[in-house]
Amino acid sequence: MEIEKKVKGKGESKEVVRSTVIKQRVVDDLQTIDPNKELMGTKRGRKTNEKKKLADLEKRKSFTVFFKNNEEKRQKLLSLLRQANDQNFGDPIEFEDLVYYFLETVTAKDLEKIRDNSLDIKAKVLREFVKQNEKKGENIDFWEYVAGSLKIS
Structure with missing residues (x-):
């Protein structure tokens, strides 16, 4: 594994330069796996807590509907x-x-219909894939399932 040398700016240490190189390699590797996926930078700031979101939902007294x-x-x-x-x-x-x-x-x-309407096409395919695995008791690969559904051998 060769280490690329970059011109360091004022105040940058070797660890900073190496970490940026490693991050770039990881991003490149992920893009070769799925080139259509957009990769976002690292998130900064305070992380949201899922429990807090649910508690806020329970405390809400008013809801708004937008028809924009x-x-x-x-x-x-x-x-x-x-x-x-x-x-x-x-x-x-x-x-x-x-x-x-x-x-x-x-x-x-009615709730089941609402749930079905909220799913996009990818989520529907994944849901059917999971149902198929549970039904047959097998653990087939997702792409094998897609190929079988499309009758591609």
């Missing part, structure tokens, strides 16, 4: 509110009332 990128869903919500408020008597029905009603009527099947 989904105009169809926004129009559907507005039409539902218009239809619900097409009444002669009673208080106007608001978004909050719709949410409370849907929270009471949601079922396990």
Whole structure:
């Protein structure tokens, strides 16, 4: 293993130069494995804690819905509110009332549909791969599974 020599800047020691060379080699090796994957630099600063995120979610009292990128869903919500408020008597029905009603009527099947809709194509393929391994009790390679699914020999 040969060590590349770099011109050191003011205040840089040999360890700094060597570590940058090693980091660059690792990045090059990872890019040869998967050239399409974008590699980000090392993250600096304070690391987030998953437990803290869950605790923050439990403490939240209000939630916000943004329809910035989904105009169809926004129009559907507005039409539902218009239809619900097409009444002669009673208080106007608001978004909050719709949410409370849907929270009471949601079922396990609805949650399963929501989970399926939240998955992208890669996650769906991985989910099917894991199901296949559990079902057959085998531990085949992912790429063998993909080749078998595409009927490539």
